Amino acid sequence: MTAVLHLQSADVVLGRTTVLHDIDLRLARGERLALIGANGSGKSTLLRVLHGLLPPARGRIERDPGVRQAMVFQRPYLLRSSVSRNLALGLWLSGVPWGEARRRVPDALARVGLADIGPRNARHLSAGQQQRVALARAWSLQPDLLLLDEPTASLDPPAKREVEAVMAEFAQAGTTMVFASHNLGQVKRLATRVAYLERGHLLADLPVREFFDHAVLTRVSREADLFLQGEMA
Template sequence: MSALLQLKAVDLRFGAVAALTGVELRITAGERVALIGANGSGKSTLLRVLHGLIPPSRGSVLRDSAMRQAMLFQRPFVLRTSAMNNVALGLWIRGTPWRLAKEEALLALGRVGMGEVALRNARALSGGQQQRLALARAWSLRPDMLLLDEPTSSLDPHAKREVEALMAEFAETGMTLVFASHNLGQVKRLATRVVYLEMGRVLADLPTQEFFNGPRLGETSREADLFVKGETT
């Protein structure tokens, strides 16, 4: 299959600090790719490079020119206005007439079970509701690929289940997911493929079952082995 997004020999440096080194990554339509690794391993940075927010210092990022993508951050930014307007503004900026943008925003909020709070101030919503609002905002743009940075890290168990369910539903429609997560249970439930990073390098890129149930990772990295055992964060 042709790649939606491909990184070739990507390095990223911030001054003397190497954030990513020699990253090779190919993502095709319909995949659910989990980026895992300890804090500081480069997961969030890699997502930002994939989304085009940070250009690489070296190497290339190749995108399907017809692909639409959206990104959810760990703490979604919400404007001090209604939930409906938070969704509609993104559509309006993209060129959708305001009346139609509001209609599509209501549809998107309904899609994530948030229709009843459409007129509430988004800043007054709970953390889980704000994350679902961010998902509605992304879904309204009909992306082919959705990038998510630790989408449930600050949520309570009930809200985590709601967000995971929405991610699974989006994937079932054919949307490609690339998400960073520390929650290995979540990775096992949602991902078809696992990319393990350590100090900005990709040390493993395997189907989920093979990553967790295959040969010990110790041959690749002792830190990877400890991470999978839950002994590092």
């Protein structure tokens, strides 16, 4: 399978602290990689490295230059303006002409089930709606690679289901995805592959079925198996 990106022997240093250690990660087109691990394990940092927001202090990252990518943060930043304008501005800042940007907005909102909220102030939406607006903004960019940092954290169950449904649509469209999650059910439903991080070290990287197979996982990483036994929510 064609590689979308390849992170090789990468260390990431913030201040005087090494937060990622010797990470090797290859991502193929169409894969859906879930990053799991305790808070502070390095999931968010790794997503930022993959998106180009943080450079490795050692090692390197190779990217397919033809791949368009977008990132959705755990708490998406939305301007104090209409939903439609938030989406159009995101497109315009990415180089899309203003007229074309505005034309893309209705379809993007319809994709996430929010076709009727374009005129509303984005800051006045519920947390679940704001996350779906962020996904619509990503969708409008037509990314080949989508990175998501805890996309359903702090959402109530109905909002989680709505966001997961949008993620599933991305997957069905063939979008390559990397997402951090604390929800094992979500990982099982959406991922094709799981990577376990602990204190900045990548200790396990397996297809989803093998990761949740106790006999397989114990041979690869006892730490990851113990983590799962802790019934991560």
